[in-house]
Amino acid sequence: MFDTDQMNEAVDGKLSQMLAHAAMRDITKDVAKDLIFAECFVETERLQMRPVTIEDLPAYSAMLADPDAFTYSDRGPMGSDEAFTRLCRQVGHWTLLDYGLFAVFEKHSGHFVGEVGFGNFNREIGAGFDGCPEACWTIRKPFQGRGYAQEAAQAALEFTEDRLIATRTVAMVHHENLSSIHIARKLGFRAYDERIYRGFRAILFAREY
Known part of the structure; x- marks a missing residue:
């Protein structure tokens, strides 16, 4: 039998995971850019x-x-x-x-x-x-x-x-x-x-x- 609550929980879990990955990518890019600028600033x-x-x-x-x-x-x-x-x-x-x-x-x-x-x-x-x-x-x-x-x-x-x-x-x-x-x-x-x-x-x- 189709369980709407379980589906919603699964969707919420997947969305939270995607948002967490996106946030980590943004942090990684910002850190990488800061490191390049710190080293390559003249x-x-x-x-x-x-x-x-x-x-x-x-x-x-x-x-x-x-x-x-x-x-x-x-x-x-x-x-x-x-x-x-x-x-x-x-x-x-x-x-x-x-x-x-x-x-x-x-x-x-x-x-x-x-x-x-x-x-x-x-x-x-x-x-x-x-x-x-x-x-x-x-x-x-x-x-x-x-x-x-x-x-x-x-x-x-x-x-x-x-x-x-x-x-x-x-x-x-x-x-x-x-x-x-x-x-x-x-x-x-x-x-x-x-x-x-x-x-x-x-x-x-x-x-x-």
Whole structure:
């Protein structure tokens, strides 16, 4: 005979179990995020840097929707779906590879300045490039011309080399992007080759110690 009370008890028990598991997942995610931030937080004279989070998505999407962010790129501005996918990729770097790109903020204002750091993008460039942490920097137009890219990139370089005990890091720069070429050289990178990458001439840089 069908027992309504027993069924209700079973449903209540299952629901309580599901809620308990959900609460534990939330706690686990929060603890994991706190641990990443505690370990991967960098501060310079004017900037604060940490892994990007979902809360950064509006500012992150605005940066990637700006055509100026892709002046020296094979592609144009990103839509909100592409920006979200890229944000997930950046988070994945930290969890899977133990390094990645930082979200960069002005210390005095808290404004989102851009992203700077190192990644592994499986470009299939060849030996000497593939598998080495690749330096990247993107600074939003309102904050350009203040030396933020150099300041953040230097801090990210020191953090990444120390963290990975990396003896070789690389960068790939559009041949017309003179400001990024200047930054790469200031960071100690030296040009060692060129490639045609997705339709543009790219200079390959490496830094070794």
